[in-house]
Amino acid sequence: MEHPPLISVEGLSKRFPTRxxxxxxxxxxxxxxxxxxxxxxxxxxxxxxxxLGRCILRLVEPSEGRVMFDGQNILDLPPKELRALRRRMQIIFQDPFSSLNPRMRVRTIIEEGLIAHRLGGTSRERRDRVATLLEEVGLQADHMTRFAHEFSGGQRQRVGIARALAIEPEFIVADESVSALDVSVQAQILNLLLDLCEARNLTMLFIAHDLSVVEYLCDQVVVMYLGHVVENGSTALVHSQPAHPYTTALLSAAPVPDPFAGRDRNILKGEIPSPLSPPSGCVFHTRCPLMVEHCRQAVPELRAVGGRRVACHRAEDVLAMGPATGAAATL
Amino acid sequence: MSAVTASATHAGPLRVLLQNRVVTLSIVVLGIFAIAAIFAPYLTPYQPNGLSMRERLLPPSSEHWAGTDELGRDIFTRLIYAGRVSLAVGLGVAALASVFGVVLGILAGFFSRLDPAISRLLDAMMAFPDVLLAIALLAAFGGSLLNLIIALAIVFTPRIARVVRASSLVVRELTYVEAARALGVSTPRILFHHVFRNITSPIIVQATFIFAAAMLSEAGLSFLGIGIDPSMPTWGVMISAGRQYIDTAGWLILFPGLAITICVVALQLTGDGLRDALDPRIRKSI
Structure with a gap:
């Protein structure tokens, strides 16, 4: 990598104390x-x-580790500097219903960031800016006098996107931003996000549970399981040749738009274990079809295998078996 | 969902409030009470404390619209003069208790570090019977109209503070508050625009209850002879003094009782209307 990354997460841990x-x-x-x-x-x-998305934006205080944003550890920043830095990073939420204040008109919602950072000049200039933003996200300028409840889910999500874009951030976390929407609307919003990223040269962390959406949108993918990164690499590579049994299972769980396509499905059994008492060794061993005794004892390191990073003792075996079918064969 | 009738959305809260006939009527009733209290001397030829031993316990007539009491004082005159004190007590207590309660409740609800101290203080205050606490405070401050209002405001503060705290705890976790933090909005602005503005409904409901409860508490305290100068008539004083004649001269308690009832009902209806008119989601459907 020639350029230093915009965001770099290093040794980040978060524990929530409970009784x-x-x-x-x-x-x-x-x-x-x-x-x-x-x-x-x-x-x-x-x-x-x-x-993880919340910790990167420091909306949740991590327990350990560092989050470097453009060379600066944001976890060290005093409150005042953190507030100033918030201008450069934004979030788009999952639920378009609870993420907009029901007592505010759309204009107030969108210009709040401008006011907080003293951008956007006079009231009139801010109004024009809100109008431009609304049009940019596919709404109309006269929507600014409405309240959030007067919009559909997709329209609300567009308002949420306009709010995040208003202060011209460099980095955006999109937290399952389309999963609450109808499929037809999902596609519109995904295309909008993609266009905006290109037009504004944005960096984005796109959180999803749907791999097909990620394949469509993302350059790289990070696969997480029970708080651990299990695989991380370019989207094309991870999709065509998954090296972690969990990635294999996720890929084979994705629906295919052909009712007659015969497939070996590698369906995971059981539920994700409780993060209160994570399993020993590899956290995935309780559900892994390729589990061997070693997996119970040793925590697998994230290591480079076949052009991506993967945390599995048997990554080479998974790769050798090929996508989807390999893991399923042993079930 | 996006189809919107422009008139409903863009009408201000006041217009929506007045579209509801019951609310309009309640506001008119409250207005009449207020005007009667303000212009009391011009509305009646009698003095509130003008004794007339010959005219004791007269039933309502054209001369004495609401009759006279055991000392021959005109009850209608006393009613409108009493309204001055009763309404001032209710309004003052509701306003002060709301201010105290909102501040304490939001601090406790939003800042978890302050919560234990504030919540225990409120619990301790709630543990005292209302009247006992008011008596203690009045004994400490000395009795006057202003001190009575302050004492009752302190007594009723926990009622507001508790609902404000509970509502703030809910709103604090909502995504739009997190969005505001992510935008870098300052904490005071978040507290006002995002928290306070979304918890006004329970505050209005509680405040109208307190308005009514304060008038009744004032009546109780007056009955016990604590607080305001007893020569100043209030609706509560009139009821407690008229109790003895309930079987022979019912109008002594009927009219002050009606005054309290009508005033309280009108207040609560207005409070409900206000709550709905201030909520853009409900405003649309009215």
């Missing part, structure tokens, strides 16, 4: 996001994707 013990939401997470790229973050519910 029953610590919830291990994130364990020693390492990856980076090159400037101008879109990185997908995938995993089941409860794998720590959302917590």
């Amino acid at each position: 029953a013990g610590d919830v291990h939401a994130l364990e020693d997470v390492n990856f980076s996001i090159p400037r101008g790229s879109i990185v997908g973050l995938v995993g089941e519910s409860g794998s720590g994707k959302t917590t």
Whole structure:
């Protein structure tokens, strides 16, 4: 990599203390996001994707580790400097219903960031800027006098995107930003995000549980399981030749739009284990079809195998067996 | 969902408030009470404390619209003069208790570090019976109209503070508050624009209850002889003094009782209307 990455997450851990013990939401997470790229973050519910997105923006305080933003560790920043830095990074939320204040008109929602950072000049100039933003995200300028409840889910999500873009950030976390929407609307919003990223040269962390969406949108993918990064590499490579049994399972769980396509499906059994007491060794061993005794004892390091990074003792075997079918054969 | 009737959305809260006939009527009733209280001396030829031993316990007539009491004082005159004190107590207590309660409740709800101290203080205040606490405070401050209002405001503060705290705890976790933090919005602005503005409904409901409860508490305190100068008539004083004649001269308690009832009902209806008119989601459907 010639350029230093815009975001680099180093040894990030997050534990939530509870009465029953610590919830291990994130364990020693390492990856980076090159400037101008879109990185997908995938995993089941409860794998720590959302917590990771929040920790990178320091909306949740991580327990350990560093988050370097353009060479600066944002976890060290005093509150005032953090607030100033927030101008450069934004988030688009999953739920378009709870993410917009029901008492505010759209204009107030969108210009709030401008006011907080003293951008956008006079009230009239801000108004024009809001109008331009609304048109840029596919709404109309006169929508600014409406309240959030007067819009459909897709339109609300567009308002949320306009709010994030208003202060012209360099980096955006899109936290399952399309999963609450209808499929037809999902495609529109995905295309909008893609266009905006290109037009504004944005860097994005795209959180999703749907691998097909990530394949469409992202340059790189990070696969998470129970707070650990299990595989990280270019989207094309990870999709065509997964090296972790969990990635294999996720890929084979994705629906294919052909009812007659016969496939060996490698369906995972059981639920994701409780992060209150994560399994020993490799956290995936309780559900892994390729589990051997060694997996119970030793935690696999994230290592380079076949052009990507993977945390599996048997990554070479997974690669040799080929996508989807390999893991399924042993079930 | 995106189809919107422009008139409903763009009408201000006041217009929406007045579209509801019951609310309009309630506001008119409250207005009449207020005007009667303000212009009391011009509305009646009698003095509120003008004794007339010959005209004791007269039933309502054209001369004495609401009759006279055991000392021959005109009850209608006393009613409108009493409204001055009762309404001032209700309004003052509701306003002060709301201010105290909102500040304490938002601090406790939003800043988890302050929560234990504030919550225990409120619990301690709630543990005292209302009247006992008011008596203690009045004994400490000395009795006057202003001190009575302050004492009752302190007594009723926990009622507001508790609902404000509970609502703030909910709103604090909503995504739009997180969005505001992510935008770099300052904490005071988040507290006002995102938290306070979304919890006004329970505050209005509680405040109208407190308005009514304060008038009743004032009546109780007056009955016990604590607080305001007893020569100043209030609706509560009139009821407690008229109790003895309930079987022979019912109008002594009927009219002040009606005044309290009508005033309280009108207040609560207005409060409900206000709550709906301030909520853009409900405003649309009205």
